[in-house]
Amino acid sequence: MPQAHLDGLTPAMRLPVWERLLGESPRRTEVLVAEVDGSVAGFAAFGPGRDDDVDPASVAEVSAIYLVPEVWGAGVGGRLMSAALDGLAAAGYEQAILWVVEGNSRARRFYERGGWRPDGAVQRDESDGFPLTEVRYRRSPHR
Template identity: 90%
Template sequence: MSTVIRRAEPADAEAIAAVHVRSWQAAYPGLMPQAYLDGLTPATRLPVWNRLLGESSPRRTEVLVAETDGAVAGFASLGPGRDEDVDPASVGEVSAIYLMPEVWGAGIGGRLMAAALDSLAAAGYEQAILWVVDGNSRARRFYERGGWRPDGAVQRDESDGFPLTEVRYRRELHR
């Protein structure tokens, strides 16, 4: 399997929307209502990705894709920290990292995360944060293997119409 990590382009929006939906449907059964997961479609996510990737001015959010054998297998989005209790000049955030379920465990997620962290460090950030659904033990193990640790912040997200408890993780960045 040949994998390339690169900056996402507007033409990647449809593939990113598909990864987004497939990964949620595989990762979140039992953590989100099944009816919600069953109702997700790439078409509902596509407008967001078209807008984000089509912005002509410098983007606040950078999106990287992992392309495996010519197809987008995962993506990560990153930028300045968005939380009120962090300094967005020194704390960057990995706001999303998702892979097609069929490539879970193949090392692609680790390479994608390393590229995201390198990009944040190159942009001058000293630390990085991310939020993870509290019950997502697979993701939490992945982050912890990569040096991430819970920093004590917890939030309740009801933006999709149901409650989710999320835990914030943090790690130092090295230039």
């Protein structure tokens, strides 16, 4: 993903999406927030799978997991992902999926350490004016 694109992103650009997701009734997307020393350090969003080739009754999707760089490597992401997977298991999901940018080796290593594996699905998106290839990962939410 080009750095110029990343530099141009602002929270205000994402606000309408989050207002819609969090305002749904019943809400399909759950969000967990990680705090460190009283400050938000990251979040995870998850809900029923959205892909055409999965059954949303049995396959959930972790649609986002982000941390502030200051807590990378401190275990916050692992605890946040574990909490999300616990929520999916408690909700009765049999499988969980997520999409990751193909070239994001740091994220891919994180997911693979947590038992996620590529399931063979790949998608290419050019909607932002540049090609972006994503790989789908899958695992059971149960430990």
